[in-house]
Amino acid sequence: MKIVHYEEIEAKNFDSDLARGVTGRVLIGSADGAENFCMRLFTIEPGGFSPRHSHPWEHEIFFHVGHGAVWDGEGWTVVGPGVAVFVPPGVEHQVKNAGHVPLAFACLIPKGAPEL
Amino acid sequence: MKIVHYEEIEAKNFDSDLARGVTGRVLIGSADGAENFCMRLFTIEPGGFSPRHSHPWEHEIFFHVGHGAVWDGEGWTVVGPGVAVFVPPGVEHQVKNAGHVPLAFACLIPKGAPEL
Numbered sequence: 001m002k003i004v005h006y007e008e009i010e011a012k013n014f015d016s017d018l019a020r021g022v023t024g025r026v027l028i029g030s031a032d033g034a035e036n037f038c039m040r041l042f043t044i045e046p047g048g049f050s051p052r053h054s055h056p057w058e059h060e061i062f063f064h065v066g067h068g069a070v071w072d073g074e075g076w077t078v079v080g081p082g083v084a085v086f087v088p089p090g091v092e093h094q095v096k097n098a099g100h101v102p103l104a105f106a107c108l109i110p111k112g113a114p115e116l
Numbered sequence: 117m118k119i120v121h122y123e124e125i126e127a128k129n130f131d132s133d134l135a136r137g138v139t140g141r142v143l144i145g146s147a148d149g150a151e152n153f154c155m156r157l158f159t160i161e162p163g164g165f166s167p168r169h170s171h172p173w174e175h176e177i178f179f180h181v182g183h184g185a186v187w188d189g190e191g192w193t194v195v196g197p198g199v200a201v202f203v204p205p206g207v208e209h210q211v212k213n214a215g216h217v218p219l220a221f222a223c224l225i226p227k228g229a230p231e232l
Contacts, residue, residue: 001188001209002202003195027200028176034202036226037153039176041200060144060155062222064180064198072117079119082180082220084143084157086118086150093117104198106178108224110152 002032006041006104012116014050021048021097027106029115037108038115042095044068044103049096057113059087062106067099118148122157122220128232130166137164137213143222145231153224154231158211160184160219165212173229175203178222183215 004027011023021044028039044050044066052071061070063083069076070085071094078098079085087093097103109115120143127139137160144155160166160182168187177186179199185192186201187210194214195201203209213219225231 001186001204001207003186003188003193003199005196005199007198027178028202032202033204034174034176036174037176037224039178039200039224058150058152060150060153060224062143062155062178062180064178070117070119072119077119080121082123083119083121084155084222086144086148088117088149091117106200106222108153108155108176 002028018051019049021045022050024116026115035111037110039106039108040116041104041106044095044097046097046100046102050094052092052094054090054092056089057110058089059085059093060108061085061087064104064106066097066101066103068103069096069098118144134167135165137161138166140232142231151227153226155222155224156232157220157222160211160213162213162216166210168208168210170206170208172205173226174205175201175209176224177201177203180220180222182213182217182219184219185212185214
């Protein structure tokens, strides 16, 4: 059994032309023997955002701390701690920090999708 | 895209001889079109606990609020907000509330396992 706080795992920085202030960590993945789906933890700094994109696999997201907004292809919805988001395959999406503290959320993907 | 706070979803109570103070909700499941894995949200009241059991499917757990402890078949590990737990298939496990406020955690399972 693996038991880990996400801050114990080294973060990968995703800053680019398409993303700002984003870090990602694999909390539970294939290296742990998780064969069916993978749990990642992302943080986004105030003013930051993830890429606006779509892909053939789904996301199951759980917002842990901070306040953000989610783009669904047509508009933004404000989200905060305790909110779950299901992004079906092929749906355009983006997450941004809409608050003043770091935004942190778990984002899970099925096997076969890139873990990070 | 489904966007929902867990408190918007009706909770199922799991009190029995084996569990105390436990509620469960399906946040993202097959009814939403999630074909590969399912996100549930459990709460455990202070003094409460989930069943001590094992089963042939894995759990990927993310602790959201409160303080608890996880049984791994040999002992207890204290957990709190931001902790992820991977329970491999077949490993005995139990979660209890070790604090003074409700414990809330997301617990994900692969397709084929009972959603709740």
